[in-house]
Structure formats: C-alpha cells, structure tokens
Amino acid sequence: MTRPAEAAAGAARTGPSAGDGSAGAGQQGPGNPTAEADRQPVKAPGQGERRLHPVTPLRRAWAPIAVLVGWAFHDPDGTQRRLSELTATTLALGATAVVVGGALYGFLSWWFTHFAVTDTELRIRTGLLFRRTAHIRLDRLQAVDMTQPLLARVVGVTKLKLDVVGADKKDELAYLGEREAAALRAELLARAAGFAPETAHEVGEAPVRTLLHVPPRMLAVSLLLTGAPWLLTLAALTVPTVLWFATHNPWTVIATALPMLGGAFASSGGRFVAEYDWTVGESPDGLRIDHGLLDKAHETVPPGRVQTVSLVEPLLWRRLGWVRVELDVAGSANGVLVPVAPRAVAESLIAQVLPGVRVPSAEEIVPPPTRAAWCVPLWWRGHGLAVTDAVFAARHGLFRRRLSLVPHAKVQSVRLVQGPWERFKGVADVKVDTGANETVTARLRPTPEATALLESQAERSRTGRREARPDRWMA
Secondary structure (H helix, E strand, O other): OOOHHHHHHHHHHHOOOOOOOOOOHHHOOOOOOHHHHHOOOOOOOOOOOOOOOOHHHHOOOHHHHHHHHHHHHOOHHHHHHHHHOOHHHHHHHHHHHHHHHHHHHHHHHOOEEEEEEEEOEEEEEEEEOOHHHHHHHHHEEEEEEEEOOOOHHHHHHEEEEEEEEEOOEEEEEEEEEHHHHHHHHHHHHHHHHOOHHHHHHHOOOOOOEEEOOOHHHHHHHHHEEEEEEEHHHHHHHHHHHHHHHHHHHHHHHHHHHHHHHHHHHHHHHHHHHOOOOOOOEEEEEEEEEEEOOEEEEEEEOOOOEEEEEEEEOOHHHHOOOOHHHHHHHOOOOOOOOEEEEEEEHHHHHHHHHHOOOOOOOOHHEEOOOOOHHHHHOOHHHHOOOOOOOOOEEEEEEEOOEEEEEEEEHEEEEEEEEEHHHHHHOOOEEEEEEEEOOEEEEEEEEEHHHHHHHHHHHHHHHHHHHHHHHOOOOOO
C-alpha cells in the first residue's frame, strides 16, 4: 500500500532526467523558480548539526573523578599512606586540579559531540581525542526509547536510546531537553515509518490508547509472593552469621553480607522502584510502555520484531491467576511487557503483540510420557508442548512455570537433540532458534513425535515467513 507521505516524498525527489529534451531542463538560472526547486543543495559538513543540552558536561565531568576514586579503592592502604604524606595546601591544590580537569573534560566532550538528521540517517559524531561517527539508517531503526534518571528529571532533560536492527549496542543521545527529545523521537519514528523528510517533523507524537495499568498494590503483593527475595534475605542473614563465628573477621562478614543484601533488595525493592506505575498503551508505532518511580522510562515494543513471548507463573501466583509476560525482541533490550496481570488481561495484550496468536490452554499442552521420569526425575512433570496453527508453545518449570510462544514465522532453525540415555528411553528434545539468539526447547518428547515435529515445524516456518506481514511502523 502506498502512503500519501511516501508518494509526496517520491515526487519531491524526482526531477527532470539528464536526457529530458524539455526547455525547462536546460534553464538553471536564478530566474527560473522550477529549476531552483528541482536542484537539491549539497550541505557542507557540519551544516544542520546540533549539540546536546548544556547540562550534559555535568554528567561527563565525573569520568576523571570516577577513575581516581576507583584507583583509590583498588589500593586503599597505599592511598591512605600517600595522602597522609601530603600537606593541606597540596591536597587543596590537587582537589582543585581534579575538579577543574573534570569540568574541562566534560565541556570539551560536550563541545565535540554533534548530531544531525539527514534524509536517510541519523548521524552522531563524538570523541575528544579519537573521533567516532555513527551512521544510523532510519529504515533500520526499530525503537526510540526515552529514559529520565532522577537527577535528569529534576533538571528537565531526557536521554534517547536508539534500537537499530543488527546492532548489539544501543546508541544514545544524552541529554536533550524534554520538548526537543519528544519532537526528535516523533520525527525519527515518522521517518522510520516512511514519511517524507519534508513532512516528518509535522507528524508529531502518535496518539496512545491505554491498555493496562498495574496498580502499585498488586505489584507489591506479587513481589512478596515471589520466593527469590525471601531466599536471598535468609541467606544474607545466615551466611554472614556463620562466617562471623568461624572467622571473627568483620571485613569478611561485610564483604559477604553486602552483595547478598543488595541481591535481595534488587529482586524486591529494586524491582518495585523500576516497575512502579507500569502502563501499556497502544499506538500506531507499537506498544508504548511507561514505568519507573525514580527513573522514568518510555519504551516502545516495535511491531513485527517480537520473536518470543513468555508467560511466567510463580507457584504462589497461580491461585490468584496472575502471570508475568516477558519478551524476546530482535536487537532490543526490552524484555518485559507486563510485570504482573490477570491471565485474561495478559492474553489480550499478547494478541496485540502477536496478531492472530492464541495462548494454548492447559488442556492443550501435552506432557511428556511417563518414561521421561527416568531422564529428569520429578521435574519432568513441568514440561509440555502444544503446536497450533500460529505458534510453537513449550512449557517448562515445576515451581516457576514458563510457557514460551514462538510464532512459526520467527523460527530460524529447528534441531532434534537426543543423548544416549534419552535414546535408550525413546525420548528426544526439539529445539527451535529465533532471531533474538534465543532457543525454546520442547523437552522429552517421544522419538517418533519429535522426528515428525522436526519436519512439520520446518514447513510451518517456511509458510509463516511467506505469509508474514512487513515489519514496519504505522502500516
């Protein structure tokens, strides 16, 4: 389907050909408005480039200071000995030199950082001593996320993170003013959707319709019903106590207790802070996800790039009918769609991410045969498989159950794996690989079923790729 914007863009870029015999083709003087409009001026290097927000040097000025602090913690005894040998005047001069040097480094790194949006790419030039230029093709752009750490929210600036197909690392623009960041994000998304450069900046932010909001109370209860925080807290109280009675060394106890307490907080309080006010909305450029108590994040799940969707059910959530929905997106770090929600609501959101996909019910999931207990005692009951017209669905986990859904069009390869003991018991594993470098495994299937599934799944994948819709925004 041809969009009006694309047609306009094509008309704007189409001029008289070199072999055109019309009179207007040879008139290039300033008095001919048509010839003036047809000519595409060549921009000089640096023209149209912009700098980041003026507060950015404050962020980058900490780099030299962080290096000195890290060196001091690496050798605390030597650092204390050297500092004790210096006079107060020398310490004051040294501290002043460090602050001035950090401020100068931050200013120069900001001064030599530019970005520009051309007709086909976003160009970012960085580097104080060694120059680096990133050329981000707009037709390869799949998501533009906005994040605001706490201090950035106070100052009123925003960081843009760019997800590009095929790139392992996200490029970013940190920091921009809130309005400038929102306008640039909308323009980049419009360009990626195929709008003409002349009209992309006029498209504006796509409208959003709210689909889900996770109440803070539900989020807090779900974290309390998860076993990991309680186990880590118990370990953080037990292990240091045992070490104290065994060694009577306070440094050993502190070095052991702090990481454990940090892990317990990250799995409970840290998740609550990060997933607070979780909101999912529908827009023409994908599903919008907003969340965060201290650090605000505005993310986009690009349509067509989701490779796998997983429903996670901890043991204590099942009686309440709650699930967590996680994603594997090709070339993106967005890994959570919903931190917690009723199963029916979660399945409706999955239908938005994977159109035409239905989550198989518990009755449709076929468990392994009983002889699989000889291969994986007790835990074999947590595995299962269901194959529908749209997805390959594999379940695993006894206490923390996970159901992974892979659309047939997203399967890159299919493998059959069978160890000697599995071969003796007549079972095998079927593995499907996706475009997000992830593997979903249907474990302990009967060997005839696994062999037939290997061939049928390869055919379903070929058919699914032929019938798949293009991965474009606003289509």
